[in-house]
Amino acid sequence: MTRTIGTNAKGLRAPIIKEGDDLVKIVVDTVINSAKEDNYSLRDRDVIGITESLVARAQGNYVTVDEISEDINSKFKGEIGIVFPILSRNRFSTILKGIARSGKKIHLLLSYPSDEVGNQLMDMDKMDELGIDPYNDVLTEDKYRELFGEEVKHKFTGIDYIKAYKEIVGEENICIYLGNDPRYILNHTKEVLVADIHTRKRTKNLLLKAGAEIVYGLDDICTAPIKGNGYNPTYGLLGSNKSTDEKLKLFPRDCQPIVDEIQKSLLELTGKKIEVMVYGDGAFKDPVCKIWELADPIVSPAYTSGLSGTPNEIKLKYLADNDLANLKGEDAASAIREKIKTKSNHLVGSMETQGTTPRQLTDLLGSLCDLVSGSGDKGTPIVLIQGYFDDYATE
Numbered sequence: 001m002t003r004t005i006g007t008n009a010k011g012l013r014a015p016i017i018k019e020g021d022d023l024v025k026i027v028v029d030t031v032i033n034s035a036k037e038d039n040y041s042l043r044d045r046d047v048i049g050i051t052e053s054l055v056a057r058a059q060g061n062y063v064t065v066d067e068i069s070e071d072i073n074s075k076f077k078g079e080i081g082i083v084f085p086i087l088s089r090n091r092f093s094t095i096l097k098g099i100a101r102s103g104k105k106i107h108l109l110l111s112y113p114s115d116e117v118g119n120q121l122m123d124m125d126k127m128d129e130l131g132i133d134p135y136n137d138v139l140t141e142d143k144y145r146e147l148f149g150e151e152v153k154h155k156f157t158g159i160d161y162i163k164a165y166k167e168i169v170g171e172e173n174i175c176i177y178l179g180n181d182p183r184y185i186l187n188h189t190k191e192v193l194v195a196d197i198h199t200r201k202r203t204k205n206l207l208l209k210a211g212a213e214i215v216y217g218l219d220d221i222c223t224a225p226i227k228g229n230g231y232n233p234t235y236g237l238l239g240s241n242k243s244t245d246e247k248l249k250l251f252p253r254d255c256q257p258i259v260d261e262i263q264k265s266l267l268e269l270t271g272k273k274i275e276v277m278v279y280g281d282g283a284f285k286d287p288v289c290k291i292w293e294l295a296d297p298i299v300s301p302a303y304t305s306g307l308s309g310t311p312n313e314i315k316l317k318y319l320a321d322n323d324l325a326n327l328k329g330e331d332a333a334s335a336i337r338e339k340i341k342t343k344s345n346h347l348v349g350s351m352e353t354q355g356t357t358p359r360q361l362t363d364l365l366g367s368l369c370d371l372v373s374g375s376g377d378k379g380t381p382i383v384l385i386q387g388y389f390d391d392y393a394t395e
Helices: 024-037 052-059 065-075 094-099 124-127 140-150 161-167 182-187 200-209 256-270 317-320 329-341 361-373
Strands: 009-013 047-051 060-063 080-083 106-110 174-178 190-196 215-217 241-244 245-251 276-279 382-386
Touching: 009 361, 024 047, 024 052, 024 256, 024 382, 047 052, 047 256, 047 361, 052 245, 060 065, 065 094, 065 245, 080 094, 080 182, 094 124, 094 161, 094 245, 106 161, 106 182, 140 174, 161 174, 182 190, 182 200, 190 200, 200 215, 256 276, 256 382, 276 361, 361 382
Parallel strands: 047 276, 080 106, 080 190, 106 174, 190 215
Antiparallel strands: 009 382, 047 382, 060 245, 241 245
């Protein structure tokens, strides 16, 4: 019988994970029990995605506001400039609280009309009407308020982020500017904390070449344990989330042994080689709110070897409309299956691939996992994807 289902993804309900829990056993048991209870079979090249927060919580990978403050004081001497943080109660507000607790005067440069991931500080149409050039113009907070109003609330959160960030630091200890050249901050201090995520390397280089004396990024803060607590040697505070008013959950570290051990355990129990990955934010942009989801430094900090690389796919509709335009019904289907079976292993650049997505497999799969698991109360932090590596020719 011809298969009628291609790729499908299931969100699996799991126990509430606490520090010290045996995550490998919990994930394996969850997958095995789900397959048994819901009467489905596991297959070779199935994919299991585990949300990064599950890993970090099991590791106890947390830092406190005071620990952030201590690390800031160890790296910066005087007034501190912060460039290009995202607008977020969940991501940046607790970090800012830790920086403020250092007691240093803060000069905060926000990118506009939106932050790096699409949260808007102003209406772009109004910006254009006012003749503001985001490539060259720097706005003081006073000028921003004069042009856009005393309260500018985020469309979806209802938060005025400039006001919120000032309240965290204290009015007398922070000056806020809006601009898109990080070098502007050097007019106020030569000590800079780079807070952007995906463009941080370029920002650091621009500042150092322009004469900055001290430059660190969020990826350089809390990279080693303070008082024996959490840290991330690669990403520091990047990818962190608010846990409590005084604590942040960091992006997980040392994930590779976890995914490898889960794969090994499942192979021993089921005889199937199942791929495993840890995922965070999906790499997609919402067309309505204009927000790019990826506030984590990467989609997947660890994955088994079978998830390396990018898809090697041909576009079915291109074949149907061109090479096989004169065929219909089962003749067309059979010809397409034959094309797939005999396709080259190196299709990049060929017309047959136009419109396919040359993204990393882990970015595509992580985005699917993120959408399936959600970020609220679904309780499905483990995702099972089946049929992802199948194609139209797979029986």
